[in-house]
Amino acid sequence: MRTLWRNWAGDQRCAPAILEEPAGEPELIECVRRASEAGGSLRVVGSGHSFTDIACTDGHMLRLRRMSRVLDADPATGLVQVQPGITLHELGKELAVRGLALENQGDIDAQTLAGAVSTATHGTGASFRNLSAQVAALRLVAADGSIVDVSEDSDRELLRAARVGLGALGVIASITLRCLPIFTLHRVDRPRPLDETLAGLDALVEGNDHFEFFVFPYSRTAITRATERSDRSPEPENPRRRYIEETVLENRLLELCCRVGRRVPALVPPINRGISRLVRESELIERSHRVYATRRDVRFTEMEYAIPRAAGPAAVERVLEMVERRRLPVGFPLEVRFVAADDSHLSPSHGRDTCYVAVHMFRGMEFESYFRGVEAIMRDYGGRPHWGKRHYQSAAGLTELYPEWERFQSVRRRLDPRGLFRNDYIDRVLGPIGAAA
Ligand SMILES: Cc1cc2nc3c(=O)[nH]c(=O)nc-3n(C[C@H](O)[C@H](O)[C@H](O)COP(=O)(O)OP(=O)(O)OC[C@H]3O[C@@H](n4cnc5c(N)ncnc54)[C@H](O)[C@@H]3O)c2cc1C
16 A cells, blocks of 8 residues: 655645665665666655655655764864754754754754755855755765765765755765854844834844844734854753743744634734734844754745845835735745855855745645745746745746756756656756756
């Protein structure tokens, strides 16, 4: 009987004919060889935290949760070699005991390292690039089962392709990350008027190591989060206070409000204004891996676009105006973050300092008209979609957005000439193998 697989949001499903969990590299190579000889297709799945069908397959699926060890760590250079299936949560703890930390992280840590790297998962901070940019070397199992070791020294061009590979170049068997000595962060959450936040955005983004803000449609309050490296000693949060803030207010209350809004859409605007008024200033001083990630219990679906940083304020205003004009029942805030340019072929922040604008819709609610409206706005700014989040683009349009598209395709043809690592999503966003030749 086939296993039914579904993603975190519960809205992407598939029934792989074979689901295997290799325990190490030799078994992994065997799995790839067998899938290749059978002539079908193979996808690796991480922890299923993408909102698209990027990991789905009805063919051969590999899950690498048994490959989740730290293989080597050198505190002197900060280079750490890790197996691909480790979650960012586990990795944070493993690094901390070795006196190390990731340079930056996104807002949850449930993803696997390989899954997060492969879609260019990012955090926020004007001078910080996305997680994939911290990859110094990768070990890939290519479609013929051969091992391809790629590093900054051996083949920089291949590394620029493989860092953000969407699982289309091969199976990552290990990753060498550039880490930092362990550090402490001081985070301050504070509500501010939206107009003031947008007008002073450059100063806020440049003046803090990490800056982001959330804004609920129908409200003019920005819930800002500014985080700085700190020399102060960590001050672990009172567990009761953490429970009230994270579990009760940020999750249970939000879930309740979303449910009410789903049942009575007309109540969404006053609910959003009410939640925004409830937000109070708060701070946290803790080790970095305990600060970056937050708890997300409420299930939703999401789209996120990467646009040039300077376009951020105008794009945010246009999305809010569109929601209000069309009276869309959007009970989730926009999330706005900032990332430095990098050079991976398919990184959404390739070659430009970036503002990421993310939009969400509560599970079970119609999202397409909202997301398509947002996508139309983002197209005006040359927006590039997050590979792990919903979008409606295909290879024909995406090729225009990535100056090094053809270089990526040439690596893909070399490593996977027959299309072993294809699925419907890969066909849609990258085109069939050979199509771009
Ligand atoms: C609640 C929530 C919060 C999120 N927050 C953020 C955020 O702050 N910032 C951000 O940028 N994104 C965020 N995301 C998106 C998420 O980080 C990405 O979708 C990420 O790719 C998910 O990782 P995963 O381990 O679940 O991988 P999956 O979604 O399972 O897979 C993603 C891709 O990685 C490939 N892959 C996995 N393992 C391997 C391997 N060993 N070799 C080759 N390819 C592999 C898969 O084939 C697939 O193409 C969030 C998602 C959710 C649900």
